[in-house]
Amino acid sequence: xxxxxxxxxxxxxxxxxxxxxxxxxxxxxxxxxxxxxxxxxxxxxxxxxxxxxxxxxxxxxxxxxxxxxxxxxxxxxxxxxxxxxxxxxxxxxxxxxxxxxxxxxxxxxxxxxxxxxxxxxxxxxxxxxxxxxxxxxxxxxxxxxxxxxxxxxxxxxxxxxxxxxxxxxxxxxxxxxxxxxxxxxxxxxxxxxxxxxxxxxx
Numbered sequence: 001x002x003x004x005x006x007x008x009x010x011x012x013x014x015x016x017x018x019x020x021x022x023x024x025x026x027x028x029x030x031x032x033x034x035x036x037x038x039x040x041x042x043x044x045x046x047x048x049x050x051x052x053x054x055x056x057x058x059x060x061x062x063x064x065x066x067x068x069x070x071x072x073x074x075x076x077x078x079x080x081x082x083x084x085x086x087x088x089x090x091x092x093x094x095x096x097x098x099x100x101x102x103x104x105x106x107x108x109x110x111x112x113x114x115x116x117x118x119x120x121x122x123x124x125x126x127x128x129x130x131x132x133x134x135x136x137x138x139x140x141x142x143x144x145x146x147x148x149x150x151x152x153x154x155x156x157x158x159x160x161x162x163x164x165x166x167x168x169x170x171x172x173x174x175x176x177x178x179x180x181x182x183x184x185x186x187x188x189x190x191x192x193x194x195x196x197x198x199x200x201x202x
Contacts, residue, residue, distance in 0.1 A: 008117075021041075100119035142183075
């Protein structure tokens with residue numbers, strides 16, 4: 001069964017428009033207000049309070065690095081590019097900023113609602129993927145730490161099986177996970193050059 005698109009409640013959401021004064025801004029503002037969003041217009045930079053916005057619309061034609069209070073691609077909300085020029089360099093720049101949707105200029109009397117939904121869906125999917133990748137990297141790092149700890153413990157004439165058994169014993173004694181115990185063994189070795197922590201079991 002396909003998962004249905006969750007339509008967010010847009011009433012009261014805050015949208016910021018980063019665009020020079022123009023008819024595009026007026027048309028966009030009319031649609032956003034009709035949908036129920038609070039709107040503010042800014043140029044040439046977004047203020048720090050933009051960090052609390054729910055959506056940001058930005059001019060892809062005259063936009064440049066440094067206009068946002070965050071690093072490129074790290075916006076904490078959905079970003080919607082307002083595109084008039086389809087020059088590859090401008091499209092590439094908009095994508096670099098993390099555009100989740102786009103609206104072609106000139107902006108007419110519709111298209112904003114669908115752009116809001118697409119941007120929100122794209123933003124959430126991108127954020128979920130980033131969290132999953134971060135989790136996988138963390139798990140990989142923890143596994144590498146366990147392997148490193150077992151290797152250090154095995155240098156004392158133990159087999160890898162015996163070293164892993166000792167690591168498990170350490171984890172139980174310290175009331176930690178095996179990964180946490182492994183990190184402690186590795187940290188001790190880095191600090192003292194000694195991976196033998198048996199005396200710490202007393």
